[in-house]
Amino acid sequence: MNRVYGVLAEFDSISSLIEAAKEARDIGFRKMDAYTPFPNEELAHILGYHKSRLPLITLIAGLIGTVTGAGLCYWVHVIAYPLNFGGKPLNSWPAFVPITFETTILFAGIGVVLGFFAICGLPQPYHPLFNDPRFGLASNDRFFLCIEADDPYYNEDKVKQLLGKKAVRVTTVDF
């Protein structure tokens, strides 16, 4: 027998999805996620996504970029390849500012995107939810809520009953 991933409920509006998610959260379900065609802040709060680690990742990546840019300019002009122009100091740091700025932005920007992929676990070639033939509508005009089987409160029949109140369709999804 196939292992069960969870119970997937389909809704026809975001407000009924929000109500169902609230109810499930109040009962105590935590291992659940909603799938929608567009972002919704309220839903993110209900499901417990308040904070993100991305800003910190960006800051660290940006600082690495600052050090890299400034370090590169300093090392090249003071240590590796010193050239005297008009008696100006070798460490003419104001002239290094534009490059340091650009590398800061470059590293931070790459940090945001790689961090985003890492946190979201993308790219992900396979996900069990795509086994449901109607799940593709999550990128169009349908709204889904999935309570996963590894939630401690999980009980297939009860979950189906709970979600069935608002949903237009409830199914079980296998791995």
Next chain:
Amino acid sequence: MDRVEKPNVAPVLAPGHSVGSITDKIASVILQKTPRWWYFGFGIAFLLFMLLQLALFVLFVKGVGVWGINIPVGWGFAIINFVWWIGIGHAGTLISAILLLLRQDWRTSINRFAEAMTIFAVACAGLFPLIHVGRPWLAYWLFPYPNTMGLWPQFRSPLMWDVFAVSTYATISLLFWYLGLIPDLATMRDRAKSKVAKIIYGVFAMGWRGSVKHWHEHEVASLLLAGLATPLVLSVHSVVSFDFSIGIIPGWHTTIFPPYFVAGAIFAGFAMVITLAVPLRKLFGMYDLITERHLDNMGKIMLATGLIVAYGYAMEAFTAWYSGNIYEWFMVYNRATGPYRWHWYALFLCNIAAVQLLWIKKVRLNPIYLWIIAMFVNVGMWLERFIIVVTSLHRDFLPSSWGYYKGTIWDWATYIGSIGLFLFLFFLFVRFVPMIAIFEVKTLLPEAKGRSGNE
């Protein structure tokens, strides 16, 4: 919060749309049979792109002598075109980053193709520094890498700053564009009928499934990238202006250059956005997504930045006079009376006079008038860079070293060819990628907020 909207202001999204109809409308542009005009336009763009290939072939075989550059005018079309293209790119970043941070919701439906325009414009811009170096096969010397010659680039030079600014700008623009595209590529994956299309969109969608957790991170990532792109875009054209203003040539060595270049870039960029948006709106019948409100707002931004540019021209002349520097003042006199005076007058006609029509609301709301004014600005901004590059160089301090510059047929072929490359990429883009951000437009719908969404 109740939105108080004056009844005479067109909405950002025409009424009557639902979540599903937005997907249908935007995706159908890609899923329908290729319209005949697309082949026609793509064919012309392809021919012009081939012209670029020919011009580059001649250039690589014969060298930069096929261009009109000489001494004293060592910077000709290549630099003019570089600055023109990179300026055009700036409007895309303004729309996608700065207007996102300012929460201007009208940006959503023009955001995607404006960003695409940025990337293609930067690609065209990046071409010119590479081919103008004389030995283009050694263009990689611009990048700092350990080499057996023991040499390093000069990081104190604005030309090196340019390398870093433009390559960072290209990278960040591409990342920002791709990040925004992921959810829409997933939509295309789920809607495409052919197996090949499903696989290709699927690979680029990276397994996006619209999870709320992913949406949450996606929004944070978009805001962070917008926050990074905002100072970046201002820095890019400032650095481009340093290429000039760090030099001591009269007309270049002025502190007004960075803000004046940035305003000019946004001015030129909005003109190009209008140049593209008006035909797209008509050809794909996108009147409900690109409404009169968009035309009105874009016209207003073009007017505002145009006035800043006009102020820049005035200050340039005033400073030249007020400085009491004879070389600076001669530069202004020479622009007005010298061999390039008609370029200068045409510049005023295009960039200052034509734009004043945008004070009239009827003109802003009429796509045809707006498009014609935008074309004037496209030409005017090219002339501006021509004036800056050529008039300052051709008559500098010593009359014995004065000269005259004129583009050759290969200069024009390269320039027109680069427009071909831009259009070629743009035609491919509108055919294969959702040209309006599907998920972002959906968030404009009242029902997208949910029942308790009345903040």
